[in-house]
Every structure is written in C-alpha cells, then in structure tokens.
Amino acid sequence: MQHLEVRELSLAFGGVQALRKVSIDAARGGITAVIGPNGAGKTSLFNAISGFYRPQAGSVWLDGEDISALKPPRRAALGLARTFQNIALFRGMTVLDNIKLGAHVRTRTGLLSALWYLGPARNEEIRIREEIERRVIDFLEIDHIRRQPVASLPYGLQKRVELARALAMQPKVLMLDEPVAGMNREEKEDMARFILDVREQWDVTVLMVEHDMGMVMDICDHVHVLNFGEVIAAGKPAEVQADPEVIRAYLGAGDAETLRRRIRGEAGAA
C-alpha cells in the first residue's frame, strides 16, 4: 500500500489552474520526488497536502485513510511534517526552541502545569529536550548553534534547522520543498546524506520537490513530473529522464542536448 496518496487533486486560484487532476503517491519507506519547471504547481501540491490550500476536487490519503477534510494541525498530528521553500523558521526563537516547537504535536502539557512548571510540564520538557538532543541535534550536527537565534544563521544552516524541526515531529511522511536550493556543492552533499540517513534511521517516507536533477537521480526511487499543474510523467528517475515529453516541458523550445544535460544535472548547467 502507498503511504501517502494524492488522488485527482484540482486546485485553482481565480483564473489560474495550479493543479489539474494531479495523482501522485509515495511508497512507504521510499524517497519520492516531484519535479517540474518553475510555476508547475509543486509547492501548491505540498500546500494542498498539508491542508493549507483547500483543493476544489480530489483527495489526500495517509496510511489508507482519507485526510482531505482535516485541518492542517490535525494532519501534522497524524504524522505529516514538512519544510518550506521559503524558509519559515520562527525568527524570534533560538534554534533549540524552533526544533522543540516541532515536538508540539507529540506533547500534552496543559496550561496550569505550564504556568507553574510543575511535575508533568517539567518532565515533559526535559524528556523532549533529551530526545531532541540525541536524535535530532547530534544527528544533524547542529549542536554548536542550538542557542543561537535562527535569524543570524547562514541560509544552508537555516535549511538544516527546518529539517531538524520537521524531524522533531517524528513524522511518518516527511515532505521537503527544495531542500538544497541555493546551497553550494558541499552543503548539497551533506543534505543528501542526511536525507538518506533519515530514511535509514527514522523509518519515514520522504516526498520531496527538487530542481537539482543530480540529487534526484542519486537519491530518489521514484519521480513524478509536473508541468502546468498536470502530471506528465512518472517512474524511475532514469525512465523519466529519457521521457521526451519531460524534455519538452523543461525545454519549452530549444536545443535538446543542453537540456538533457541540464536534466542530468551535469556540470555547466545552471
């Protein structure tokens, strides 16, 4: 059974049809990519899966359950975590607090014990702190910045903190919106390694949007291609790469060889 399934999702903003009967799925424990040119509707798809956008038609299924009617916080509580294309960290908080916020859905402390920081509140705080330190902060190698305000961090690290926050939710399905955009080669390699390790160690299903085709080829099991809000191809990375329609979508019009290289993420391509 597919872990996450999107069936015939359609979404329009006024006259703009962002998604047209989009169906994709993510296999349990796999790394699935959604690719497509700018404005294809990838982020809109993620937002619809999160529940932030309300699609006009179609449904979203998690673990064989229809979650289309649920509000975003409920979906998060069911194990749907994500990062954002335009980093959405909470700028008034430290790295540690941002990550702890991810644990919100798994904690229960009520108002009264919070005000006095009595037994339950204290125990829970210390428990999640310990867990986050061990499983997230050490794992992502960000222990040196835990007390820093997130706004002061370089871009690459901010992306990593976003991943940390999503992991602190202990998600079932992790959605990453362009996790390596704007990173240099070294940072990209780190991030690719983290994503692979996450799959190994965390028992999660990864669904990611990515423009960097090299990375998609390297780490993904399955790829869906979106163009103008429609799925135009799906399959193994190598199959998709060779699909003439995909090439045309990326090309618009132009020289096919450059494009093929660009899709492969080879040197010299922007």
Added chain:
Amino acid sequence: MQGLIEFIEISLTGLGMGGLYALTGVAFVLIYKATRVINLAIGEMLMVGAYLFFGLAAGLALPWWLAILFALAGGGLLGLLLERAVIRPMLGENPISVFMVTIGLGSILVGLVELIWTADPRRLPQFLPDEPIFLGPVFVFPEPFWSFVIAAAVIGVFVLLFRYWRGGVALRATALDQGAAYAMGINVPRVYALAWMLAGMIAAGAGMLLGSIAGLSPALALFGLTVLVVVIVGGLDSVPGVLLAGILIGWIESLAGSYLGGEYEHLVTFALLLVVLLVRPWGLFGTPEVERL
C-alpha cells in the same frame, strides 16, 4: 405623518455626519492606499485642523476665509511633517509597529493642543450659513446640511483629481503596484508625501466642519475612532466603500442616538464593526488579503 417627518429629519442630520465620516474616511484611505499605513492619528489631525482655524480666526482675528485657507495649509504641512519625520523612517517595519507609532502621534497632538488651547470646550467662529433650512415640511439643521454639501463637493473634486491629475494618477499607480510605479519612473517617496499632505488637508477641512457642528474640544479626536469603523466597514482600500459606509454609519448613528438614546450611538457602531469583522473582515468593497506560504 409627524413620525415620518421626524424620521426624515433625523436621517438627514445623520447624512450630514455621514458626509463628514466619508470625507475623513477618504483621507484615511488615501494614506492607506499609498503607504499601507493605518493612521490612527487621523482623528487628532482633524482636531488640530479645527484648532488651527480657531486660533487663526478667533485668536488672530483673521477673516474667516483666510483662516480657513491657512488652516488647510497648516493641516497639509502637518501631514507632510508627520510623514517625513516619523512615518518614512518606519517604512518596511512591521505594520503593527507603524500602527502603534500613529497612536503615539495622536497622543502628542492631543497634548500639544491642550498645552496651547487647554482642554476647555470652545466655540468655533461661525462660517457656515445659519438660516434654518426647510425641504418642504422637513426641517434640517443648517450646519449638517452645509457640511454635507461641502464634503460632497470636496470628495467630488478629489475623485476627479485622482482620475485626471498627474499626481493623482501617480498615487493610484503607487497604490496598485509600488514596484511597477518605481519602474515607470514615478517618484514614490514624493507620492507618499503627497498622500499625507492631501490627507492632512482633508482632515483639517473635516475638522473645521465638525467643529462647527459639534463644538471644539480635544474630544473631537474621538471622531477618528468612528472613522476607523467606517473605513473597515467600507474596506480599507476602497474609496466607494468608504463613501457608502460613511453615509450608512452616519445614518445608523443618528437613528440610534435619537430613538434609543445618545449613549447608544457608539455602541451600535462598534457592534456593527464586530459583526463586519466576523462576517466579512475585508469590508463591503475591500480586497481580501491573500496569504502565501
């Protein structure tokens, strides 16, 4: 029959106030559209205009028309000054900070006025015709009548200005899309200054009219709160919305005040505001804000 006439009289008085709400609302929307600032000090700017007129006409004993001209100029200058000294440095800040800055400005203006003229109520020199007006059997108080006429005329002039005058076109372009306005070579900071100056003048004018209806005191600034309700009901960025809402609220207030009692005037307005906020927060004609993730 008597009841009907009374109803019409009350309604017409309400329309008089409504005209002033609409006029001040236009000043508010002007600032909002051009600079995206919610100016809570609009009531205080209006009050300062009325006091300037009082100071010039009663204090310096200038002829009333000259005093009006100077007071309008003073209101415009005040708008320019506020924009330059306080609002411009705050551009790009969190809108809530800018909003709170205008609360502070309001407080400064009230303090200044009380320092110069004390908080005692005053009477504005008469400049509106004061013969009672009869429309058939219906009696209308002269001040609300004339202020409605003047407000309508001023609004009409401004609507034409926005449409045809170069500065007005620049204003509308900036309101629509600041980046594009820049690209078209519009001097955006100058547009900001212009918007504040015009708003200051309109507010001063409305202040003089209001002062001649309601008498002069620092409490005039509270008028700004009702104007806030008007612009929210109409839609922060919509001139037609504000005109309609201004008239509507002036009318409702007048009805509530006459049939329920004076203390209900504001209650009804603010209750209406809460309803609008719950049902249609962007107002009758405003554009809903779209958020992206």
Added chain:
Amino acid sequence: MRIGSPKQSYAADEALFRTPTQWTWFGILLVSLALYPFMADQYWLYLACLISINIISATGLNILTGYTGQVSLGQAAFMGVGAYTVAWLDTHTGAPFFVNLLAGAGMATVAGVIFGLPSLRVKGLYLAIATIAASFILQFVFINWESVTRGMRGMNIDPPQVMGTALADPDQFYWLVVPIMVVMVLGAANLFRTRIGRAFIAIRDRDISASVLGIHLPTYKLMSFAIASFYAGMAGGLWAYFFGAINPESFPLLMSIFLLAAIIVGGMGTILGGILGAIFMTLTPEALRYGVDLLSPFIEDASVILSPVRTMVFGLLIVGFLLFEPHGLAEIWRRVRRFFHLWPFRN
C-alpha cells in the same frame, strides 16, 4: 561572554535561572522586595503598589501582544471587568478577598475570550480595532447596567481583610499585591519555557506555518486572550481594592494605550520588558509632576500644564522607542549587562 559552567544535565539547562549568579540576583531581588516596606515612606509604598498592579496587567498584555502578536487595546476594559466583579462581590456577598479576586480574574477571562473571538477571523490591525470596539462595549455596560454597576456614581469597595486587619494603607496592601505580582510574573516566565509559550511565539512570528506544523491556532489564540485577561482581571481587582472606589471612567481606552506603551517602552516579548515598562511608565508622570512643581515659581498655573505635558510625553515615548529603540528598555538593559561582562576586555 562568560564561560558557563559545564551543564550537569538537561534539567539544569532548562531551568529558569541557569547559573548560580542568576539565582543570587533573584534572591537579592526577593530580599529587597521584603525589606522595602521598612525603608520606604507611604508615598513610595503607594507607588510600589501601583507599579505592581501595572506590572501584572502589562505582563498579561505582553503575553498577548508581545509574545502572541495579537495587538489588544482592550486590556484596561478587562481590568474593569475584574474590578467591577470584585466590587459587586464585596458589596453583595462579603466573600473573602481572594475569592473575589479570583472571581474577578475569572470574569475578565470570560470577557477576554468572548472579545478574543474576532482573532479567529482577523489579525493585526483589524484585531486591534476589534479590541477598541470591545472596550467601548464594556464601557457602555459599566455605565448603563445600573443595577449592578451603579452607573456613573460608581462603587465603593472596602479594603481586604486578613485575619481581622484591614489592608487599608499602602504599607499593608504591599504585602498582598507584591507577592501576587511575583507569582504571576514567574508564572508568565514559566509559560515560555514550555510548549504553550513556544506555540504563542510561533503564532506571532508566522501563524500559517505554525498551523501547518501542528498548532491549532484558534485554541492558542483564545488561550492567549484568556491568560492576558486573567492577568488584567486580577490587576483590576487589586486596583479596586487599592483605591477603594471605581467608576466607569477608571478604566478608559487611554489606560489600554498606557499599558501598550508600557510594553513598547519596556520591550515586547520579554518578561523583563513588561516589568521595566510598567515601572518606567508609572514613574514618568510622577517625575513630570515633580518637574512641574519645580517650575511653579517661574510659570503661573504650572499645574495646569501637567496633564497635557503628560499626554505629550506619553506619545513621545511611544514614538521615540518605536523609532530608535524598538526592543525597548529590556534591550538597553542587556547592552549594559554585556558591557559589564566584557568590561575588562572590551576594545
């Protein structure tokens, strides 16, 4: 920076005061609060009581506006709800004062949640304006619900009784209000060490992503309103007991602006900010009065200018801090502390 001692455990690292130095300062603070009544005269004790009441209310507003980002201009009106509840219970039931205070805070909480409902639909400036409406409506109730509030005549409240003694004077009232203030401030500080406080800040910083990360916005926004108005109600109840008389004009919109100014001046979104702001804003009018007294030999009617000067200074402080020191006194305080920490080595 000072080198911290190695952390024994995460528990120690999560503590409210992390270093022995911090504990020492907190101890010194508590001792000075306890010794203060023995050194100060009635006037300074009066100010201390007033400051404490304002700290409670400002801290509540800071939770709502500074930490959760929901601007409210209704805090004074919610204080009024607390005050009227206390006054009514005091005249009609003769229940012990702490029952009245809790009931007052509870009623204010109910009012706060009701008038917080617009926050589910609107935010930012719209919400601020909705709270202005709330404040007018409550004012209307205070004036016109004569059978309960006695209208414009207002109500009188007897001083609270503790074991037969009436806490009538500031030197006695101090022992009631200061402990309550300390406990409530500590409660607020604790809140922001837990998931609830983090959820508030997340809503302030980016509400839609907070929602996607699992924070149910309506619950937490209303919770923030509830807490803020609970603090307001408690402050209002204490105010009623302290001054012994209230009327509809005791809690005007201006007082809400005063409280907002306090957290702006003190520093929004820090516990210290609410405290410093309340102290500063309570003392400023006193300082101005002192200044005007000094001027009175030279200017006739110097006392007449006091009120307008106060209004003006009030606005100048809001504008000045927002323009030049948007993080308020708390930030200045941090800079001063850093300066002394680095002192021998600064360049």
